[in-house]
Amino acid sequence: MIGARLRGIWDRFWGWLKPFWTALRSPSAYFSLGFLTLGGFIAGIIFWGGFNTAMEATNTEQFCTSCHEMHDNVFAELKTTIHYTNRSGVRAICSDCHVPHDWTDKMARKMQASKEVWGKIFGTISTREKFLDKRLELAKHEWARLKANDSLECRNCHQFDSMDLTRQSRRAAWIHQNYLGTGKNTCIDCHKGIAHQLPDMTGIPQGL
Amino acid sequence: MTAAVRRSAWPLLVAALLSACGSRHEETPRRAPSEPVVITGAGQQIDAIRRGVPIDREATPPLMARVENFDQRRPVNYEMQPPTIPHAIDNYQLTVNTNRCMLCHTASNAARFQAPPVSEAHYLTRDGAVLEQISPRRYFCVQCHVVQTDAPQLVPNGFRGLETATGETMK
Numbered sequence: 001m002i003g004a005r006l007r008g009i010w011d012r013f014w015g016w017l018k019p020f021w022t023a024l025r026s027p028s029a030y031f032s033l034g035f036l037t038l039g040g041f042i043a044g045i046i047f048w049g050g051f052n053t054a055m056e057a058t059n060t061e062q063f064c065t066s067c068h069e070m071h072d073n074v075f076a077e078l079k080t081t082i083h084y085t086n087r088s089g090v091r092a093i094c095s096d097c098h099v100p101h102d103w104t105d106k107m108a109r110k111m112q113a114s115k116e117v118w119g120k121i122f123g124t125i126s127t128r129e130k131f132l133d134k135r136l137e138l139a140k141h142e143w144a145r146l147k148a149n150d151s152l153e154c155r156n157c158h159q160f161d162s163m164d165l166t167r168q169s170r171r172a173a174w175i176h177q178n179y180l181g182t183g184k185n186t187c188i189d190c191h192k193g194i195a196h197q198l199p200d201m202t203g204i205p206q207g208l
Numbered sequence: 209m210t211a212a213v214r215r216s217a218w219p220l221l222v223a224a225l226l227s228a229c230g231s232r233h234e235e236t237p238r239r240a241p242s243e244p245v246v247i248t249g250a251g252q253q254i255d256a257i258r259r260g261v262p263i264d265r266e267a268t269p270p271l272m273a274r275v276e277n278f279d280q281r282r283p284v285n286y287e288m289q290p291p292t293i294p295h296a297i298d299n300y301q302l303t304v305n306t307n308r309c310m311l312c313h314t315a316s317n318a319a320r321f322q323a324p325p326v327s328e329a330h331y332l333t334r335d336g337a338v339l340e341q342i343s344p345r346r347y348f349c350v351q352c353h354v355v356q357t358d359a360p361q362l363v364p365n366g367f368r369g370l371e372t373a374t375g376e377t378m379k
Contacts, residue, residue: 081299169295170279175321190311193301201306207317 055110061093069125070094077196097153097195098142105149136199143188151187158187179208273359281324282356285369290352291324297355302348309349310342 028036057063065071075094078084083092100106118124125131125138146153160180165173179185185208192198192206261267277296284291300308310326311317318325330346331339 169277171295171322193306193308194299197303198301198306200304206306207311208320 055106058110059095059099061095064094067120069120069131073125073128073131074196081195083195092157092195096156100149100152101156132199139192139196139199143192146188147186154187154191184208273357275355275357283369285367287370293350293353293355295355297350302350307342307347307349313349314342 031039065075083097085091099109123130125134160176163176165177168176175190179190180187190207192201192204275296275298276294279295282292282294297309302308312321312323313326315325315331317323326342326346328338330342333339333343334345
């Protein structure tokens with residue numbers, strides 16, 4: 001009964017698809033090989049370039065802060081920190097810390113981020129109160145990610161080998177040498193909440 | 209329009225199109241600060257609002273003080289004085305959610321960070337019960353412990369601390 005109905009659906013679908021499939025499988029009758037290879041090559045460049053341009057567009061601060069959830073909460077908090085305003089004027093934007101620079105890792109992160117689109121559509125953090133309730137969970141995801149990749153996004157700019165420890169305060173130099181330099185700990189172990197306000201940290205290990 | 213002009217116009221058009229594609233960078237012209245109105249001693253007046261400057265003049269504000277950041281304990285000036293903080297605490301989060309100071313100054317972490325641990329009194333409630341975490345009445349550290357800046361004294365101060373008064377350093 002069900003089998004027969006399924007077969008009916010498949011037959012109708014195949015009837016629709018078959019001309020396309022046959023055309024795709026048969027050799028080209030009108031276009032030269034040169035046109036097809038060169039055209040394919042050029043189309044490939046255009047599509048690949050377009051894909052990467054669109055991808056880059058989703059990596060800009062303008063894009064990230066285009067929704068009120070980001071603009072009014074985390075972006076507003078960032079503005080008072082050293083990663084937004086400082087003496088030399090070098091600053092980080094959202095994607096510098098939250099998106100891997102490596103292409104494959106970036107793709108993986110971007111696919112994960114489709115969940116955020118879902119959250120936007122259904123208003124998961126559409127008010128300040130909802131955001132604060134959810135903040136611990138969201139923060140935990142980021143801490144876990146940075147812990148797992150040995151604070152890669154921090155180290156994209158802050159390299160231990162380039163730190164002049166004599167220019168740091170004594171306690172900072174001592175701690176960096178003993179815990180970061182020896183590889184015992186990674187940046188995020190101590191530097192949680194440097195760019196945004198922290199959620200309720202009861203029971204969350206901070207420090208070493 | 210001659211042919212030569214038409215020919216030379218093409219690269220210009222292309223360049224204009226290309227530059228239009230890039231993100232536009234808007235330069236907002238900024239004025240240099242106007243000449244400072246220096247009024248002798250104006251920054252050192254105890255009147256914090258006008259600093260002794262006549263009401264029709266605009267004085268140059270005194271430089272902002274810098275926080276001392278040398279990580280060595282300062283002697284206390286009198287008995288039971290809360291020790292001052294000898295390092296910068298910029299952007300340390302001390303909120304209902306988290307206490308950045310206790311990252312290092314909690315008794316269990318102090319040795320690892322070479323930080324002076326908070327005294328045992330900070331773990332007591334007012335009824336004398338010992339708590340595992342810092343007592344809520346001691347939670348907001350900067351109510352008593354403060355950083356020191358290099359700000360000049362507003363008035364001459366002849367205060368002599370314990371060290372100079374008794375000739376020995378307080379622990």
